[in-house]
Amino acid sequence: MGLARNINQEPKSNKTSVRKSDLKVGLLFLAPSILLFSVFLFYPLVRTVYYSFHITDITGEQSVFVGMENYLFLFQDPVFYESLKATFLFVLYTVPTSIGVDLFLALLSNEKLKGIGFFRVIFSSTMGISAAASAVIWLFLFHPSVGFFNNVLNSLNLPVVQWLINPDWALLSVSITTIWMNLGFSFLILLGGLQNIDQTLYESAAIDGAGYFSRLWRITLPSLSPTLFFITTVTLINAFQSFGQIDILTGGGPNDATNLLVYSIYKEAFVNYHFGTASAQAIILFVFIFILTILQFKFAERKVHYQ
């Protein structure tokens, strides 16, 4: 009773003090994340913005403030445009294909068949392989003379392909590798999403007379939409940030055909020691991903049905 009367007498001051102490407690809970994010994300981000307005010397120390010059330089640089183009093509090749293939495999292995557990393990196994290891595996598969693919082409009496050496093929080859690398994670998440769908929905639809594709279209995909949305966002961001497989497979070549943005940033910063332009590229990449993610949330999320 005493407490209730207090609140009645001075509702305003009480409310604000409650809100203040709520904020304190909330910040306390957030403190570990804020600390980690500050050290590893916020500070580097601010530093990158700062660097992008400077020219650096060979040791990486900023020497001259140049304002927007780094950005202006980039937007006049044909190599940067090539890099942008390659990045967008790469995203276009890998993201829809990854999701399509993974969804197909997840649907297959969601069927109740004998020995399906074996396939589930196989399909999700790429998750346990590092980018470097997968890239090396594919490096052998793509090998011009002893690689598996060219052996197959040879035995079929088809002309061999210079997978990683031909500029027309290199981006595609790297994309195939990336799709394979994405497989495990997306497959596992999608399968989990599928298994979360209430079986009685399918039973009810079966009684109503809905066939497989009708069920897929009307029940599975809408129920899976939050998972699909998540996977799309993550795959998209991952695609923009691909690095390891490019470094090992092509090193950005041939002729800059696979010089994706992140790889280009790496080269600018740690090979050419142009930290200023590298930072400017990083900021541009950040803005692209930011805009795309906002667009995705704005348009794609309308079709997402949360429970």
Add this chain to the structure above:
Amino acid sequence: MITLNEISKVYANSQKRAVNTVSATIEKGEFFVLVGPSGCGKSTLLRMLAGLEDITDGSMYIKGEYANSLPPKDRHLAMVFQNYALYPHLTVGENIVFGLKVRKVKKDEREKRLKEAAEMVGLTEYLKVKPGQLSGGQRQRVALARAIVSQTPICLMDEPLSNLDAKLRGQMRIEIREIQQRLGITMIYVTHDQIEAMTMGDRIMVLNNGEVQQIGTPLGIYNEPENEFVASFIGSPSMNIGKGTFIDKGVEIGDFHIPFYSNKRGEVKVGIRPEHIQLDENGQEVTIHSVEVLGYESIINFYMGESVWKAKVSSQVMVGKGDKIKLAFPLDKLYYFNAETSERILIQEMKEMVGV
């Protein structure tokens, strides 16, 4: 309408028969209740009727047509699931007409049926809402409306009221029964709640361990249970059953003696429903274990030998633990069961009302 001929179900990786040689005939327009404790096979039987489970043995006929391998959609029935199976991404209206859309019913017809069904279950104002925003009772109504719009002659319901609170359950019992009668649907209704079975069913099938215990009208089953399981399952509180021995002039249970002339010997089980035991000055004295006063009636728990029996009397009994009270056990309300097989033994000898 539906004939089951020695239907059995054995699940893969299991030796046990989940449903064991069940035979029954369900008439057109009948409200047929499958009742039994959990795990008795009633839901499995219903799912076999729906075509969601294969039939291991036996044959099933729907409208005279052999239906063992008929796909669910060709059985022309509707089913209401325990969790309602509503599509969370569709509105209430879309949920209700989902089946009609799949079956390619014309839009005008869909709208017409939707309107009728929504009015019938009182959902007209909620058609544009998603199921997530509805209460349990309203979701139940959506599931019901979905069955109604399908206009199928047979409707299956799997424990549809088990997720509702007691008050709503009572209300929905009446509504479902009314809709079933109005539309003349053949209803097959699964429940573990014997009150639902008693109040809604035209006929009841009592199942236990996958086997039919008894099929009959609610009162028929209540009055003439064929075995100990049915006797104790139907009725609330359940029937008191004790082990007794035939003696020269009757049956003895612990200190109690039931007089009648019989030449039978050996063990027997004796049962009486709590509501048939009466307060009586000339009755048998018993010791109170506890009393539950429910207002207009009281349930007296008293010692009968080692075990505790219940008596339901229509008055407010104000006695406490350890007190003595006199109760009468009408002889014509006693049930006898074979001590080994638990089958009912009919004994006609008792006529007069005597204290045990």
